[in-house]
Amino acid sequence: MTGRKECGVVLVGCGTVGGATARVLTEQADHLAGRAAVDLKLRAIVDLDFTHARELGLDEGLFCGKLDQALSGEGVDVVVELVGGTTAAREVVAEALRAGKHVVTANKALLAQHGPELWALARQHGVCIAFEASCAGAIPIISALSGQLAADRVEAIYGIVNGTCNYILTAMTERDQSYADALAAAQQCGLAEADPTLDVAGIDSTHKLAIMAALAFARRVDFEKIHVEGIDRLQLQDIRYGQELGYVIKLLAIARGQAEGLSLRVHPAFISRRHPLAWVSGPFNAVSVYARNSGHTMYYGRGAGGTPTAAAVVADLLTVALGNAQRNFQLLGIWPDRSQQANQLDIEAVRCRYYLRLQVADRPGVLATIAKVLGDRKISIRSVLQHEAAGGSADDSVPIVITTHRALEGNLKAALNVVNTHPTVKAPCVCIRMVDEPAEGLE
Amino acid sequence: MTGRKECGVVLVGCGTVGGATARVLTEQADHLAGRAAVDLKLRAIVDLDFTHARELGLDEGLFCGKLDQALSGEGVDVVVELVGGTTAAREVVAEALRAGKHVVTANKALLAQHGPELWALARQHGVCIAFEASCAGAIPIISALSGQLAADRVEAIYGIVNGTCNYILTAMTERDQSYADALAAAQQCGLAEADPTLDVAGIDSTHKLAIMAALAFARRVDFEKIHVEGIDRLQLQDIRYGQELGYVIKLLAIARGQAEGLSLRVHPAFISRRHPLAWVSGPFNAVSVYARNSGHTMYYGRGAGGTPTAAAVVADLLTVALGNAQRNFQLLGIWPDRSQQANQLDIEAVRCRYYLRLQVADRPGVLATIAKVLGDRKISIRSVLQHEAAGGSADDSVPIVITTHRALEGNLKAALNVVNTHPTVKAPCVCIRMVDEPAEGLE
Secondary structure (H helix, E strand, O other), X not given: OOOOEEEEXXXXXXXXXXXXXXXXXXXXXXXXXXXXXXXXXXXXXXXXXXXXXHHOOOOHHXXXXXXXXXXXXXXXOEEEEOOOOOOHHHHHHHHHHHOOOEEEEOOHHHHHHHHHHHHHHHHHOOOOEEOHHHOOOOOOHHHHHHOHXXXXXXXXXXXXXXXXXXXXXXXXXXXXXXXXXXXHHHHHOOOOOOOOHHHHOOHHHHHHHHHHHHHHHOEEOOHHHOEXXXXXXXXXXXXXXXXXXXXXXXXXXXXXXXOOEEEEEEEEEEEEOOOHHHHOXXXXXXXXXXXXXXXXXXXXXXXXXXXXXXXXXXXXXXXXXXXXXXXXXXXXXXXXXXXXXXXXOOHHXXXXXXXXEEEEEOOOOHHHHHHHHHXXXXXXXXXXXXXXXXXXXXXXXXXXXXXXXOXXXXXXXXXXXXXXXXXXXXXXXXXXXXXXXXXXXXX | OOOOEEEEEEEEOOOHHHHXXXXXXXXXXXXXXXXXXXXXEEEEEEOOOOHHHHHOOXXXXXXXXXXHHHHOOOOOOXXXXXXXXXXXXXXXXXXXXXXXXXXXXXXXXXXXXXHHHHHHHHHHOOOOEEOHHHOOOOOOHHHHHHOHHHHOOEEEEEEEOOHHHHHHHHHHHHHOOOHHHHHHHHHHOOXXXXXXXXXXXXXXXXXXXXXXXXXXXXXXXXXXXXXXOOOOOOOHHHHHHHHHOOEEEEEEEEEEEEOOEEEEEEEEEEEEOOOHHHHOOOOEEXXXXXXXXXXXXXXXXXXXXXXXHHHHHHHHHHHHHHOHHHHHHHHEOOOHHHOEEOOXXXXXXXXXXXXXXXXXXXOXXXXXXXXXXXXXXXXXXXXXXXXXXXXXXXOOEEEEEEEEOOEXXXXXXXXXXXXXXXXXXXXXXXXXXXXXXXXXXXX
């Protein structure tokens, strides 16, 4: 059709997501043309190695070894950065912005660590950055945070944003596998890397949290100050006790406004089996957002994978082609380069509920002693679980599981320091945070 | 601040949602001003009776008895229609559009029945209609369908979009209450009207389905042709058998592309306990969307209530103020006034799985007879549940529960016509459709 507007796209990095994006743009071009008055036109694919691109049967006429050459071509409006990492990718994005091209990126690490400088650079050159694909794959959480939730006031975010961790925790919970066995299973089905550190230590979730929290609270977030704990030290027996009490373990990326400031943290947490996040299983992701007017909304879907992530990239391309991404970038007040620094709370200032497991001597008065140490620091007990001793433990000790009401983490740590030195306590107390949001159902 | 752009709002209808919208616009004006470079300014509240508006303490200087007077005021850009129904509301919307004002509405009945004519009228006058609040309250499903999913290809939608029905079904499932008792409980806590027909007969869900399906499939939908069955004839024993088989009953609004056309229907359906929709409980809503690239995404939240719905109205006002709603309306190809008529399938052409409960004589060969009747019509059995007879049924009959593989509904009905006349079958077969989507989890 003549006269139709075109939006020219240069794609940089043709790996799993890049390849899938190129396929969607070419194979579904007719369908996309029916959906909008602007055509998305793939002008060039930039990479150092085109083996994967060739395997996918992509048009070799689009292959280009040099970014500057691709950028200087005619009718290039937007650059899709799918290189990953924070070194080459940072250069690619900066070069594109300086050349006056909009950028679409899936790069969470880059935005978490260098977002404000890149947003500022984009503004300087009159262009914008779209990044739906950076958080939770196909889930349109960035759209939600910069759409309806930007007109609301977010109070808390709880995200399951790492599919590898969620797969492992689901396997531990449902198959009763140890952490090591569940990790091996995840590696076997391609859901975990040979070196799984970035995922299981919580770093990947922290990147996504930094991006989501910045938009949700319209504050600049210091990525380095986010408290992070991984899933690699979780023990099966705690998962089992949690289940007995009605809770499921998840690795959560949490941003929560408290009176004193903003609490940002990634750690394993127990969540009520009645909360919809508890049912997000296997490699799926979900993000729960609590906002003043909307109340609780949750967004669920595939958090990774070539085609689901490409869906988010193509959606971003369409919002750029329509001009909406630009308007949002100009007119909304939520972007980190315009925001004040968040007052990020230390982990000691967090208030939440806690699950505690103590291995104690099986003799009278032990529970009373522990309860007193906790009570002295304003920590009140909500439930206690102690089974009749099965007998046979080497040191005649028994586990006691305690859940607390909401308490200050600093107070809890002080109490545990005392508890752990008590002669009747045989091993350091295991402590897992609990999410405490109102039940949703018939109550 | 001088020089800031303003977007003037006239609100028509100050009931539950209207009152909440007025409160958000006035009480959260400072917060909203920080979120966007355009100020939303409430210019007038139009209603026939201001009792509720006065109770809320809204500024009486805004009260106005006549729409034309409010529309002719200075700086009015958008009209929010929260009158409800399809008579006065239709006039309000048409008058606003003819006056060149954008319209924001929560009115599902109006859009389901008169959408195309109103969209066309809007286009004629160079304005747009935004309607996030019309479907599923605070859940931004219209944003999702006109955003990321418009750049994808939707294959199916399954929505729990009526909180009253979901509350009743949750109570039947979790509290073992009869339909009548659960309805009474819903009425007692204000979740069901004295005359609950619009909800329990599925009409309200059908309105929402018509709107969602039109956008998702970019087709004009004939609301009258949507097949609808309510929840009022469901029996507790079927819910219990379903649970035993691993299924939960929900009232679902379903749009599903089949090779032959588009299947649109609202009816109770069994869904696997492993599907996230199964865990949507009480008055909450959720919409699952299956799309070619994104895969399965689900959107969860409060489907009704003043403030949650107001959140969607205010979000729409912001997208209008930013100019994004207008661009989407102009540039996207998904709006019903521009779409072809959908090829809507008769219910007989639906293919799905079925749950069947038969009350049969407890004697040899009965199951074989039934299986043969089904098999002759290409319906294959997936599972059979028959407990040992407890004895004591008046006619010495026993229930047999059968689930089928995917089958054509026309064939199933033909088979049941035969089965129901068989002398060993003591009561008409109970038949409930089952949703069959891939499991999500460790498999």
